[in-house]
Amino acid sequence: MKHTVLVVDDDPEIHDLTRLSLKKMDYQGQPIELVSVHSGAEAVSYMQAHPQTPVILLDVVMENDHSGLEAIHAIRGQQGNELVRIVLRTGQPGIAPEKEVIDDYDIDGYLPKAELTQRRLYTTVRTALKHHSELKELQYHRDTLSYLNASILNLHGAPHIEECLQRLIQIAAASVPSELALLYFARERVGKPEEYFYYQGPDSIADDALAEKANQLLETLLAQQSSITEPTQFGEGYLTPLILAENKGLGFLYVERQINEALVGQILPILAAHAAIALVLY
Numbered sequence: 001m002k003h004t005v006l007v008v009d010d011d012p013e014i015h016d017l018t019r020l021s022l023k024k025m026d027y028q029g030q031p032i033e034l035v036s037v038h039s040g041a042e043a044v045s046y047m048q049a050h051p052q053t054p055v056i057l058l059d060v061v062m063e064n065d066h067s068g069l070e071a072i073h074a075i076r077g078q079q080g081n082e083l084v085r086i087v088l089r090t091g092q093p094g095i096a097p098e099k100e101v102i103d104d105y106d107i108d109g110y111l112p113k114a115e116l117t118q119r120r121l122y123t124t125v126r127t128a129l130k131h132h133s134e135l136k137e138l139q140y141h142r143d144t145l146s147y148l149n150a151s152i153l154n155l156h157g158a159p160h161i162e163e164c165l166q167r168l169i170q171i172a173a174a175s176v177p178s179e180l181a182l183l184y185f186a187r188e189r190v191g192k193p194e195e196y197f198y199y200q201g202p203d204s205i206a207d208d209a210l211a212e213k214a215n216q217l218l219e220t221l222l223a224q225q226s227s228i229t230e231p232t233q234f235g236e237g238y239l240t241p242l243i244l245a246e247n248k249g250l251g252f253l254y255v256e257r258q259i260n261e262a263l264v265g266q267i268l269p270i271l272a273a274h275a276a277i278a279l280v281l282y
Helices: 012-022 041-048 067-078 097-103 116-157 162-177 207-227 262-280
Strands: 002-009 028-037 053-060 085-090 109-112 181-189 192-200 232-234 235-241 250-255
Touching: 002 012, 002 041, 002 116, 012 028, 012 053, 012 085, 012 116, 028 232, 041 053, 041 207, 053 067, 053 192, 067 085, 085 116, 109 116, 109 207, 116 262, 162 181, 162 192, 162 250, 162 262, 181 207, 192 207, 250 262
Parallel strands: 002 028, 002 053, 053 085, 085 109
Antiparallel strands: 181 192, 181 250, 232 235, 235 250
């Protein structure tokens, strides 16, 4: 995946100098892709079509004396894009004074072209990419926690145990996308053993292949179940025990994915804890 920097300027030489200054730049091991447009209106149209763009290098004076500022207003206000980082570059700082622009507009930098060096441009763009990455991660955390909260409430409202478990595997698969999500739960009810087994994977895997993979993995997990009492990396994935109070049932949630993000590593234990409370009611 490339990190796109949108260059907005009506001067072709500025585009050439920008490419020369940033030609060897990458971020987090991925290359920087520069996209050039030549007016504020083009910038607004591009951002409407590509809202995930991380950074804009934006001239102030193009179609008119304030076209860059008008573009900021459209991108931030009308489009509601708060994540893209915007760096103003101007050859006429008197038209858009630095203090007033920084106070009145949500921008990440102000670069007078007369004072612009290759090093300063490089540093500014890299800092803006870092800020975008941090804001994107924060937004992901907010969205994930919001989804998780709503899903847990839905989990507790299931009419019977089969529905509760089906909702549980769906939440796990949606919260932690992976090649395979697997749920096993067993209990004894009125002197009779009950077992429940559900799995889910991406549509790209054929049903027969997914079923075979899920059943083979289930055998391996059941053989190790008694020795795993805490969430842990297991083989190619992450395993979370599902243990009900007073020995009323036990099982596990498994996703075939290496867990590197701290938030993702907390999702399955949270789900398992709420599921243990909900399942006691059935």
